[in-house]
Amino acid sequence: MTARYDFAFAIGGAAGQGIATPGNILARIFVRRGLHLNAYNAYQSIIRGGHILLTVRVGEEPVLTHGDKIDLLVCLNQDTMTRHARHLAAGGHVIFNSDDVKPAEVAAGVEICGLPVKELTNDNRNKLVQNTVALGAMLNLMGAEFGVLEEALAQQFKNKGKEVIDENVGMARAGYEYAKAHFKPFHQALPKGKKPLAVWTGNEALAMGGAAAGVKFYCAYPMSPSTGVLHWMAKNARELGIMVRQIEDEVGVANVAIGAAHTGARSMCATSGGGFALMTEALGAASMMEVPVVFINVQRAGPSTGVPTKTEQGDLWQALGASQGDFERIIVAPKDALDAFKTLAELFNLVDHYQCPGILLSDLLISEGTFSVDPDEVDMHPKIDRGALILEGGGGGEYLRYLDTESGISPRAVPGVPGHVHVIATDEHDEEGILVSDEFTNPHKRRQMVEKRARKLNDFLKKVAAPKIEGPADADVTLVGWGSTAGVLKESVALLAERGVKANHLSVKWIKPLHADDIARALSKAKKVLVVENNHSGQFYRYLRSETGLSVAGHIRKYDGEPLQPHHMVNGVLDHLGAKKDVADGVYVPYQEVLV
Amino acid sequence: MATTTMVELKPKDFKGKVDPDWCPGCGDFGLLNAVQKALAELGKKPHDVVCVSGIGCSSNFPGYLNAYGMHTLHGRALAVATGVKLANHDLTVLVTGGDGDGYGIGGNHFTHTARRNVDLTYLVMNNQIYGLTTGQVSPSSDIGMKTKSTPFGNIERPVHPTAAAIINGATFAARGFSGHGKHLVEIIKQAIEHKGFSHVDVFSPCVTFNHDNTYDFFRERVKQLEETGHDPSDWKSAVEKALMWGETIYTGVFYRNDEVPALHELEPILDEGGPVAHREPGLTKEQAQRVLKRMM
Numbered sequence A: 001m002t003a004r005y006d007f008a009f010a011i012g013g014a015a016g017q018g019i020a021t022p023g024n025i026l027a028r029i030f031v032r033r034g035l036h037l038n039a040y041n042a043y044q045s046i047i048r049g050g051h052i053l054l055t056v057r058v059g060e061e062p063v064l065t066h067g068d069k070i071d072l073l074v075c076l077n078q079d080t081m082t083r084h085a086r087h088l089a090a091g092g093h094v095i096f097n098s099d100d101v102k103p104a105e106v107a108a109g110v111e112i113c114g115l116p117v118k119e120l121t122n123d124n125r126n127k128l129v130q131n132t133v134a135l136g137a138m139l140n141l142m143g144a145e146f147g148v149l150e151e152a153l154a155q156q157f158k159n160k161g162k163e164v165i166d167e168n169v170g171m172a173r174a175g176y177e178y179a180k181a182h183f184k185p186f187h188q189a190l191p192k193g194k195k196p197l198a199v200w201t202g203n204e205a206l207a208m209g210g211a212a213a214g215v216k217f218y219c220a221y222p223m224s225p226s227t228g229v230l231h232w233m234a235k236n237a238r239e240l241g242i243m244v245r246q247i248e249d250e251v252g253v254a255n256v257a258i259g260a261a262h263t264g265a266r267s268m269c270a271t272s273g274g275g276f277a278l279m280t281e282a283l284g285a286a287s288m289m290e291v292p293v294v295f296i297n298v299q300r301a302g303p304s305t306g307v308p309t310k311t312e313q314g315d316l317w318q319a320l321g322a323s324q325g326d327f328e329r330i331i332v333a334p335k336d337a338l339d340a341f342k343t344l345a346e347l348f349n350l351v352d353h354y355q356c357p358g359i360l361l362s363d364l365l366i367s368e369g370t371f372s373v374d375p376d377e378v379d380m381h382p383k384i385d386r387g388a389l390i391l392e393g394g395g396g397g398e399y400l401r402y403l404d405t406e407s408g409i410s411p412r413a414v415p416g417v418p419g420h421v422h423v424i425a426t427d428e429h430d431e432e433g434i435l436v437s438d439e440f441t442n443p444h445k446r447r448q449m450v451e452k453r454a455r456k457l458n459d460f461l462k463k464v465a466a467p468k469i470e471g472p473a474d475a476d477v478t479l480v481g482w483g484s485t486a487g488v489l490k491e492s493v494a495l496l497a498e499r500g501v502k503a504n505h506l507s508v509k510w511i512k513p514l515h516a517d518d519i520a521r522a523l524s525k526a527k528k529v530l531v532v533e534n535n536h537s538g539q540f541y542r543y544l545r546s547e548t549g550l551s552v553a554g555h556i557r558k559y560d561g562e563p564l565q566p567h568h569m570v571n572g573v574l575d576h577l578g579a580k581k582d583v584a585d586g587v588y589v590p591y592q593e594v595l596v
Numbered sequence B: 001m002a003t004t005t006m007v008e009l010k011p012k013d014f015k016g017k018v019d020p021d022w023c024p025g026c027g028d029f030g031l032l033n034a035v036q037k038a039l040a041e042l043g044k045k046p047h048d049v050v051c052v053s054g055i056g057c058s059s060n061f062p063g064y065l066n067a068y069g070m071h072t073l074h075g076r077a078l079a080v081a082t083g084v085k086l087a088n089h090d091l092t093v094l095v096t097g098g099d100g101d102g103y104g105i106g107g108n109h110f111t112h113t114a115r116r117n118v119d120l121t122y123l124v125m126n127n128q129i130y131g132l133t134t135g136q137v138s139p140s141s142d143i144g145m146k147t148k149s150t151p152f153g154n155i156e157r158p159v160h161p162t163a164a165a166i167i168n169g170a171t172f173a174a175r176g177f178s179g180h181g182k183h184l185v186e187i188i189k190q191a192i193e194h195k196g197f198s199h200v201d202v203f204s205p206c207v208t209f210n211h212d213n214t215y216d217f218f219r220e221r222v223k224q225l226e227e228t229g230h231d232p233s234d235w236k237s238a239v240e241k242a243l244m245w246g247e248t249i250y251t252g253v254f255y256r257n258d259e260v261p262a263l264h265e266l267e268p269i270l271d272e273g274g275p276v277a278h279r280e281p282g283l284t285k286e287q288a289q290r291v292l293k294r295m296m
Helices: A020-032 A078-087 A129-142 A146-156 A162-182 A202-212 A227-240 A250-262 A273-278 A280-289 A316-321 A337-354 A443-463 A483-498 A516-524 A539-548 A566-577 B028-041 B058-064 B077-087 B099-105 B107-116 B161-167 B181-193 B215-221 B235-242 B285-293
Strands: A006-015 A036-042 A049-059 A072-075 A093-097 A111-115 A198-201 A215-220 A243-246 A266-271 A294-299 A330-332 A358-363 A370-373 A423-425 A477-482 A503-508 A510-512 A529-533 A554-557 B049-053 B068-071 B092-098 B120-126 B172-177 B197-203 B222-224 B249-256
Touching: A006 A020, A006 A078, A006 A129, A020 A036, A020 A049, A020 A129, A020 A146, A020 A198, A020 A370, A049 A078, A072 A078, A072 A129, A078 A093, A093 A129, A111 A129, A111 A162, A129 A146, A129 A162, A146 A162, A198 A202, A202 A215, A202 A227, A202 A266, A202 A294, A202 A337, A202 A358, A202 A370, A202 B285, A215 A227, A215 A250, A215 B077, A227 A243, A227 B285, A243 B077, A250 A266, A250 A273, A250 A280, A250 B077, A250 B107, A266 A273, A266 A337, A273 A280, A273 A294, A273 A316, A280 A423, A294 A337, A316 A358, A316 A510, A316 A539, A330 A337, A337 A358, A337 A370, A337 A443, A358 A483, A423 B058, A477 A483, A477 A539, A477 A566, A483 A503, A483 A529, A483 A566, A503 A516, A516 A539, A529 A539, A529 A566, A554 A566, B028 B058, B028 B092, B028 B120, B028 B172, B028 B181, B049 B058, B049 B077, B058 B068, B058 B092, B058 B120, B068 B077, B077 B092, B077 B099, B077 B107, B077 B120, B092 B099, B099 B107, B099 B120, B099 B161, B107 B120, B107 B161, B107 B197, B120 B181, B161 B172, B161 B197, B161 B235, B161 B249, B172 B181, B172 B235, B181 B197, B181 B249, B215 B222, B235 B249
Parallel strands: A006 A072, A072 A093, A093 A111, A215 A243, A215 A266, A266 A294, A294 A358, A330 A358, A423 B068, A477 A503, A477 A529, A529 A554, B049 B068, B049 B092, B092 B120, B120 B197, B172 B197, B222 B249
Antiparallel strands: A006 A049, A036 A049, A036 A370, A198 A370, A330 A510, B172 B249
């Protein structure tokens, strides 16, 4: 019985060496072949220079993380060879341009595959040709037919003309043939999947999710790692009829989005932690005025400017606490790219229904990762429910925008609708919208409005699914996480089982309102609970504790900017269950071996 | 959609649910009356008008006007109003606020809304003081002015709102004075009818906290440009006159340019299909298929 196909290659070099293109070409080849992939790009906040390592892991089933190993390392510069060649295990291959790069010491059983690029390209001076030659060699070592690469190169360079395509195909073939003649391929050839798949990044999934959910207005200020949402929206705006605008700062972004949302368009904006900080005041304003808007925060390593190209789950408390006073907000942290896509449809229906702002917490790991997806699972026509929205005039009587109803939700008319003229305000106001904050304050009306707004979300927890423990009910250890750690939690549960440790996991997605009772109930049956998150202070644990009173056995926290890999989790759990050699104050912090 | 006005509305039809809480004699009354007159004379309907404000005495304006209103955040009215206009470009959008709200905290949005030429009318009640917070210096206060935050005299020079508007791309820049109601009505009508960003700086004396720039101060100095033969297409002359702040302070239309398309006129998705807010949300089957195909 052949082992499950689990293969990962990594391409490394400096920014500007063209790492993304071969990565994209291979990703397309894989999904067209029906294979799943999960890619993590470790890069730096620099346009030229520095070090980038793109890791792409391929499999026949959905790939949950970028894994623990590199089977094929492509070194576009010496730095990559120096940093990473030693991490490969027996059976692995290292490809490099032997004209420029010298091989480093590798473990026994690792094949060194130097490519004489000058010779193979007739001394082509273009600095990118080594990438094309390497691509050919990679395909050969992976056991794929050259034809798929020829097809992919034709598509990649289709706008550059036949000559460019032929030149690239020629160089790729030279690499392919050279590898065939000189190196041993991997013992498992690249399999074929069942049906063609699609590929996207998390940011594209967010943008598409918004578009499918009926977003008609998108505005943003460029900020890593959220800018991909703006790029997709801007590129597709005209075709899809979405208004897209880049605004002068994030304060402006949030307020422009509010204006568009109040006027009746589903509106969304995405930023990162620092930009979200600037949107703080507007968040409370939206809630006070009862205007539905979706704010996306793609978290990155903070605080302050932090590490712009690294991931973290550090903004939970910012999302919970942003803006002054008590007010209604919905916070959700999707688990992966497809979940992010689906969540937007659900979130927009919720914010429209409850007439309050919604915050979607993504992070760099999801947003800038590249993932395969089954197109049949991408529902581009989700149900769109605008809630109690009045788009047409008519109906007699006086219209009260902030009518105090049993549910707390007041039918919402938009500007332009006859017979429903009203003023909305960030000041406290009565049912008519008249201020009770200046000339005449009124404690009874004030109390009434506070309670009306707060009442709106009373039935929220019934409307969204509570998190469920996944895995054996009688597990010895329960891993609890939120947002993007869902993938590594699921994968490590399977790996732990192979090591004889029975584990299960609870991945929480709906953050506020929180299914506190369901979570407390589920965890009360757990033998040993470990909370897993990508931040230093244990933000989710503290939130869980404040909402449920639960204390837990221990924690696994990684906050060096790099994501948790499955072996980090396995080692952490085993240590917690065993000698606790690296557990300090209940916290195990995995060590990052791959230096990027 | 525009329909024939069957019933002519009067200024009182634009009176809001409550009376202003401004101090008796406040300059803002002058602008409120002028706006109500202007809207009636232009044949506007209350439900087709959106008045957006920030925070401050003058930002209470929307509550006093019978029209859709948004009383939002200090300095952010222009941003909110931009979103309103882009979501439904059929609406008549007014932005009302003060000099602190508009030229201080709101300064950045002022610059960008002007250069974008968003089709809205920005009416600033400029009283050269922060009134609601009881009398601090404002970005338009004269140098030397004594206020609660500058008890020994302001050591900073003021902004030049009208000149700044023109330099930043406003396609209609004017000034008014609360004490010259008829003139103000005419300016506001022109500003609203102008398709593009219209800025009207209105001298609106604060009778409680600004004892320097009073009604008398302005009556002695204000001269209407219409009486001088000024050519509003001449931006250099407009800027020159806008910078004058001595024995003569000009009001009237400084600059107008009707050749520059408004932002929404440059947005291709608005070429057909009506306002974005009225369109069917979601994607068609063809659009969805094209998007998915590009991912494969």
